[in-house]
Amino acid sequence: xxxxxxxxxxxxxxxxxxxxxxxxxxxxxxxxxxxxxxxxxxxxxxxxxxxxxxxxxxxxxxxxxxxxxxxxxxxxxxxxxxxxxxxxxxxxxxxxxxxxxxxxxxxxxxxxx
Amino acid sequence: xxxxxxxxxxxxxxxxxxxxxxxxxxxxxxxxxxxxxxxxxxxxxxxxxxxxxxxxxxxxxxxxxxxxxxxxxxxxxxxxxxxxxxxxxxxxxxxxxxxxxxxxxxxxxxxxx
Numbered sequence: 001x002x003x004x005x006x007x008x009x010x011x012x013x014x015x016x017x018x019x020x021x022x023x024x025x026x027x028x029x030x031x032x033x034x035x036x037x038x039x040x041x042x043x044x045x046x047x048x049x050x051x052x053x054x055x056x057x058x059x060x061x062x063x064x065x066x067x068x069x070x071x072x073x074x075x076x077x078x079x080x081x082x083x084x085x086x087x088x089x090x091x092x093x094x095x096x097x098x099x100x101x102x103x104x105x106x107x108x109x110x111x112x113x
Numbered sequence: 114x115x116x117x118x119x120x121x122x123x124x125x126x127x128x129x130x131x132x133x134x135x136x137x138x139x140x141x142x143x144x145x146x147x148x149x150x151x152x153x154x155x156x157x158x159x160x161x162x163x164x165x166x167x168x169x170x171x172x173x174x175x176x177x178x179x180x181x182x183x184x185x186x187x188x189x190x191x192x193x194x195x196x197x198x199x200x201x202x203x204x205x206x207x208x209x210x211x212x213x214x215x216x217x218x219x220x221x222x223x224x225x226x
């Protein structure tokens with residue numbers, strides 16, 4: 001079956017702009033979570049959506065937001081981009097049952113210049 | 114903060130077994146122990162998970178201490194393709210199946226030919 005698909009794979013933006021990243025989960029998965037990965041901070045949890053509702057949120061400023069659609073696809077948005085937002089953004093999907101694992105996409109590499 | 118502690122790096126010779134340790138002294142009775150690995154330029158990949166008993170799958174084995182305060186991921190015959198960063202993560206099974214993974218720094222495994 002198809003894996004988690006993230007688009008675009010690479011993105012270059014300038015400071016002050018906004019960006020929208022997309023994640024299509026594995027068919028049947030209703031939970032989608034987002035992570036930011038940087039060399040300095042490692043993998044950090046951003047937020048998680050389930051059935052179009054945000055269930056968990058990490059410690060990121062309000063410039064980071066997301067949403068989930070009825071087909072479980074998810075988008076995350078970062079407004080007023082800063083240089084420090086340059087990172088690999090990863091999306092993971094799952095069945096949202098306790099004894100199961102999450103499947104990660106290959107990520108979107110965002111560079112802010 | 115990450116709830117697990119892992120060595121920063123380990124080395125292994127090709128085709129030899131590798132034991133990757135993880136300490137999780139604050140684990141609760143409802144926490145599952147999950148292992149993921151991240152190959153260069155890819156998203157994390159699920160390896161194995163368990164609750165109390167040792168687990169085996171086609172990729173690896175997971176040995177869980179009797180008091181559950183530590184676990185060991187065992188790769189039975191390391192190959193060059195196993196070179197990756199390995200993450201040990203606790204996942205609370207009581208929170209309606211949420212996937213708020215808290216990643217630590219992981220163990221960077223180097224496999225020597």
